[in-house]
Amino acid sequence: MATQAAFAASFPQLAQRRSDSAVAAPPARVGVAVRRRSSKGVAARGVSEGWASPLRGFMRESEFLQALHFNAIRGDDGRMVNMSVPIVLAVDDAQRRAIEASGARRVALVDASDRPLAVLSDIEIYKHNKEERIARTWGTTAPGLPYVDEAIKNAGDWLIGGDLEVIEPIKYNDGLDQYRLSPAQLREEFARRNADAVFAFQLRNPVHNGHALLMTDTRKCLLEMGYKNPVLLLHPLGGFTKADDVPLSWRMKQHEKVLEEGVLNPESTVVAIFPSPMHYAGPTEVQWHAKARINAGANFYIVGRDPAGMGHPTEKRDLYDADHGKKVLSMAPGLERLNILPFKVAAYDTKQKKMDFFDPSRKDDFLFISGTKMRTLAKNRQSPPDGFMCPGGWKVLVEYYDSLTPSEGSSKLREPVAA
Amino acid sequence: MATQAAFAASFPQLAQRRSDSAVAAPPARVGVAVRRRSSKGVAARGVSEGWASPLRGFMRESEFLQALHFNAIRGDDGRMVNMSVPIVLAVDDAQRRAIEASGARRVALVDASDRPLAVLSDIEIYKHNKEERIARTWGTTAPGLPYVDEAIKNAGDWLIGGDLEVIEPIKYNDGLDQYRLSPAQLREEFARRNADAVFAFQLRNPVHNGHALLMTDTRKCLLEMGYKNPVLLLHPLGGFTKADDVPLSWRMKQHEKVLEEGVLNPESTVVAIFPSPMHYAGPTEVQWHAKARINAGANFYIVGRDPAGMGHPTEKRDLYDADHGKKVLSMAPGLERLNILPFKVAAYDTKQKKMDFFDPSRKDDFLFISGTKMRTLAKNRQSPPDGFMCPGGWKVLVEYYDSLTPSEGSSKLREPVAA
Numbered sequence: 001m002a003t004q005a006a007f008a009a010s011f012p013q014l015a016q017r018r019s020d021s022a023v024a025a026p027p028a029r030v031g032v033a034v035r036r037r038s039s040k041g042v043a044a045r046g047v048s049e050g051w052a053s054p055l056r057g058f059m060r061e062s063e064f065l066q067a068l069h070f071n072a073i074r075g076d077d078g079r080m081v082n083m084s085v086p087i088v089l090a091v092d093d094a095q096r097r098a099i100e101a102s103g104a105r106r107v108a109l110v111d112a113s114d115r116p117l118a119v120l121s122d123i124e125i126y127k128h129n130k131e132e133r134i135a136r137t138w139g140t141t142a143p144g145l146p147y148v149d150e151a152i153k154n155a156g157d158w159l160i161g162g163d164l165e166v167i168e169p170i171k172y173n174d175g176l177d178q179y180r181l182s183p184a185q186l187r188e189e190f191a192r193r194n195a196d197a198v199f200a201f202q203l204r205n206p207v208h209n210g211h212a213l214l215m216t217d218t219r220k221c222l223l224e225m226g227y228k229n230p231v232l233l234l235h236p237l238g239g240f241t242k243a244d245d246v247p248l249s250w251r252m253k254q255h256e257k258v259l260e261e262g263v264l265n266p267e268s269t270v271v272a273i274f275p276s277p278m279h280y281a282g283p284t285e286v287q288w289h290a291k292a293r294i295n296a297g298a299n300f301y302i303v304g305r306d307p308a309g310m311g312h313p314t315e316k317r318d319l320y321d322a323d324h325g326k327k328v329l330s331m332a333p334g335l336e337r338l339n340i341l342p343f344k345v346a347a348y349d350t351k352q353k354k355m356d357f358f359d360p361s362r363k364d365d366f367l368f369i370s371g372t373k374m375r376t377l378a379k380n381r382q383s384p385p386d387g388f389m390c391p392g393g394w395k396v397l398v399e400y401y402d403s404l405t406p407s408e409g410s411s412k413l414r415e416p417v418a419a
Numbered sequence: 420m421a422t423q424a425a426f427a428a429s430f431p432q433l434a435q436r437r438s439d440s441a442v443a444a445p446p447a448r449v450g451v452a453v454r455r456r457s458s459k460g461v462a463a464r465g466v467s468e469g470w471a472s473p474l475r476g477f478m479r480e481s482e483f484l485q486a487l488h489f490n491a492i493r494g495d496d497g498r499m500v501n502m503s504v505p506i507v508l509a510v511d512d513a514q515r516r517a518i519e520a521s522g523a524r525r526v527a528l529v530d531a532s533d534r535p536l537a538v539l540s541d542i543e544i545y546k547h548n549k550e551e552r553i554a555r556t557w558g559t560t561a562p563g564l565p566y567v568d569e570a571i572k573n574a575g576d577w578l579i580g581g582d583l584e585v586i587e588p589i590k591y592n593d594g595l596d597q598y599r600l601s602p603a604q605l606r607e608e609f610a611r612r613n614a615d616a617v618f619a620f621q622l623r624n625p626v627h628n629g630h631a632l633l634m635t636d637t638r639k640c641l642l643e644m645g646y647k648n649p650v651l652l653l654h655p656l657g658g659f660t661k662a663d664d665v666p667l668s669w670r671m672k673q674h675e676k677v678l679e680e681g682v683l684n685p686e687s688t689v690v691a692i693f694p695s696p697m698h699y700a701g702p703t704e705v706q707w708h709a710k711a712r713i714n715a716g717a718n719f720y721i722v723g724r725d726p727a728g729m730g731h732p733t734e735k736r737d738l739y740d741a742d743h744g745k746k747v748l749s750m751a752p753g754l755e756r757l758n759i760l761p762f763k764v765a766a767y768d769t770k771q772k773k774m775d776f777f778d779p780s781r782k783d784d785f786l787f788i789s790g791t792k793m794r795t796l797a798k799n800r801q802s803p804p805d806g807f808m809c810p811g812g813w814k815v816l817v818e819y820y821d822s823l824t825p826s827e828g829s830s831k832l833r834e835p836v837a838a
Binding site: 061084136 | 497750
């Protein structure tokens with residue numbers, strides 16, 4: 001629905017009350033198409049739903065600078081609120097000139113059919129220093145960072161900030177809308193289930209039994225701590241992911257199987273889609289991943305080795321130190337009250353033929369199955385060792401890689417799926 | 420004195436009481452020479468004097484990560500304390516191996532004569548990810564950043580943190596030691612003068628009459644605000660500066676003339692040297708410049724256009740937006756109580772033949788004399804317009820450039836001067 005969205009500056013120049021602004025039609029079109037289907041649409045939806053609260057829209061310059069320099073912004077009460085990843089909307093020279101020439105203080109986001117999706121009010125346009133944004137967010141400017149290539153490199157040289165209101169909740173009608181729960185809807189769901197603790201698990205990969213063990217073990221620990229009904233928020237990231245990650249629609253099918261087959265207990269698990277693009281920005285991004293889940297009611301956050309990390313795009317090493325994500329998260333301003341649960345390492349126990357927590361005293365019994373290894377097995381229709389993943393979940397993966405075969409030789413491996 | 424300093428790991432392994440540690444001689448030498456005369460010595464002196472308080476030495480990894488990500492570290496009372504620039508000590512693989520093999524928890528910094536200058540205790544060695552440090556500190560990784568070339572590019576791949584104690588105050592016997600006042604000494608001096616407000620002016624350039632106007636005008640404003648005795652801390656940076664900046668010893672001569680000739684009032688001015696290298700890291704560094712002066716008793720800080728900025732090393736533009744320094748400083752965690760005084764723009768008024776605040780209503784009357792223009796005039800023994808700088812001060816500049824002439828054709832333009 002948000003394909004090829006365009007912007008339109010709206011009249012009159014005078015700011016209207018917020019409740020009016022969303023319904024006022026924008027008479028002056030600036031006619032600016034956005035380049036990619038999902039990225040801006042996902043961001044607009046995410047912000048409007050409150051994931052980035054207290055941010056009310058796309059960042060103005062003061063918020064952008066605070067995010068870049070401090071990974072936190074000062075809230076209205078003077079306290080620091082965590083905000084590590086810039087949430088911004090880029091426009092190019094022509095768009096900027098058109099908006100400024102219109103004199104508008106409000107700009108409409110419109111879809112390909114020119115239907116307004118959202119209104120950005122009390123706007124501010126400022127320079128988009130891409131090099132500085134990239135360096136301060138990723139700690140490198142090396143070419144080949146997936147999100148940079150996807151959403152920044154060819155973006156406009158200006159950023160437009162303002163308060164955002166969507167005209168109506170954005171639906172995609174792709175069979176996944178029931179998983180698209182806002183922070184408010186998630187809080188309601190947790191209340192409905194009488195959860196007295198919510199622990200969040202961020203993921204962008206299929207769930208194997210090592211993940212599942214970790215999540216069930218976490219629930220056990222919380223029960224031992226005295227909580228009566230800890231609920232898991234299984235929260236796959238729904239926005240942009242890099243080309244070799246499994247697409248959202250297939251991951252959701254896989255997650256459904258994991259619950260169907262009882263690997264995770266549906267009674268104490270809420271599955272929902274997190275509407276954010278993956279930045280692969282390691283210690284900077286893990287703060288965003290945790291902060292957003294707090295806004296949705298989570299008070300425990302499971303953090304793993306090298307969260308949101310990846311290989312360095314041009315050097316033979318990991319981009320981030322594997323421990324920095326956890327360390328930075330534990331010290332981050334605005335996240336003082338979050339309980340961080342360090343990820344225990346699970347591996348395949350060849351003796352017990354199941355995934356279990358790694359035991360260094362008998363390390364030769366354990367097999368580490370990397371994401372790359374898992375993908376290679378599924379691509380080649382090979383089976384992983386018994387007990388690595390539930391059979392239905394594995395079948396979904398094999399089907400996904402099968403579905404790619406007809407388009408072999410084509411450069412387009414998969415359809416983008418909106419969050 | 421600190422030339423070719425080397426490190427030595429000290430025995431015994433067990434940590435001693437801090438008061439003992441500084442006098443304990445280090446029996447086990449690791450024998451590691453540092454590359455440049457001033458940079459590590461200046462940093463050690465600066466930290467030991469309390470400029471970076473509450474930091475008690477070179478950063479351990481948790482402080483390093485907080486500085487990089489948050490430009491602030493959490494103090495013992497849980498509050499954020501501003502700390503924007505990493506204050507770290509690099510060691511190479513061989514040094515790391517030698518220190519670790521010695522089992523020492525304390526390391527001595529020794530000078531060229533193997534005389535211990537300081538002791539680093541309760542040490543921690545961790546990875547020096549230079550790319551990430553540079554990207555997050557400068558917002559670019561472009562080649563040609565002066566401080567990176569000077570102190571990071573060829574530094575070791577490890578950082579060693581710990582609590583630092585100097586054996587005795589470091590003297591340089593270069594005729595400038597009387598200007599090397601610690602924060603405690605400056606606070607005493609302000610108290611002795613009965614200052615009820617201290618306003619700091621950071622500079623790395625000769626003082627022209629535009630600067631002087633700004634400082635005298637600031638004092639006037641503070642008097643009008645009701646302060647009885649505002650005192651100026653004229654605080655030239657004493658550590659590393661880039662090759663085309665005027666060296667410290669000549670700048671100090673120039674500043675002396677400015678006071679001798681009454682352009683600034685010696686009664687209400689304290690001149691001292693700030694022991695820090697110049698990073699040219701713009702909005703990140705200006706926080707350090709302000710924070711350190713707060714530690715020395717300043718409560719007002721004058722911030723100019725593009726503080727600590729420079730041209731982009733590889734692109735035809737300024738590295739930082741000229742307004743970002745002031746904006747970032749005004750929002751920085753841990754600097755909430757600092758009063759920031761924005762720098763008014765002064766220029767040469769050709770009608771009145773003096774430096775004055777720029778009046779946009781008669782902009783053609785004003786001449787902007789850049790640092791480059793000033794240097795070119797002095798190099799060519801030309802005179803600036805009357806009233807641009809006091810004659811004695813200008814003479815010092817001309818003498819400085821004259822002093823370079825004999826060594827023309829030599830690549831070494833000037834002697835490094837320790838802070």
